[in-house]
Amino acid sequence: MGRWEPGAGGRLREAALNLYLERGFEQTMVADIAERAGVTARTFFRHFADKREVLFDAAAELEEKSLAALEAAPATASPLEAVAAALDAVAGIIGHDRDLARTRHAVIMANADLRERELIKLAHLSAALADGLRRRGIAAAEASLAAETGSAVYRVAFQRWVDADDLDLRDAIDQSFAQLRTLTASD
Known part of the structure; x- marks a missing residue:
């Protein structure tokens, strides 16, 4: 998982939205989003304060x-x-x-x-x-x-x-x- 990969924010948003639809918002964890996007959870938190911010940033x-x-x-x-x-x-x-x-x-x-x-x-x-x-x-x-x-x-x-x-x-x-x-x- 690359630390500074370009486009990570967009990939994280896409992964989060797809997971929210598949599993539901409550059942989706930040680690799941990061894994699907091919980045670390730490990278997720560089882009979003929490999993709600994917929707409201x-x-x-x-x-x-x-x-x-x-x-x-x-x-x-x-x-x-x-x-x-x-x-x-x-x-x-x-x-x-x-x-x-x-x-x-x-x-x-x-x-x-x-x-x-x-x-x-x-x-x-x-x-x-x-x-x-x-x-x-x-x-x-x-x-x-x-x-x-x-x-x-x-x-x-x-x-x-x-x-x-x-x-x-x-x-x-x-x-x-x-x-x-x-x-x-x-x-």
């Missing part, structure tokens, strides 16, 4: 890039338009690999603790977007409502995307925002 990048997109939105953008820009950045990171997203989603949905962790991650992102909106001068209640609405739109769009074969994640987000506008339109 992109959270910081998602938050950073979504906040940058929110901040870069035009000053004339409404709070929801700014949130939509942030979600577009998320789609740019996640939306290129539906198979990986499907596998990750299946593993998370099969484990209550992982579902809770996913919801916490989404809540943290929503709170960060609300803070970003407040920095743009949006009132606290409006900022929170826009960020939480964006989070709901994202969850619905993401589910549609992983269930589909011919839908782009960005399109799914756009369609969900359009459906929201239809739902909230007054007669």
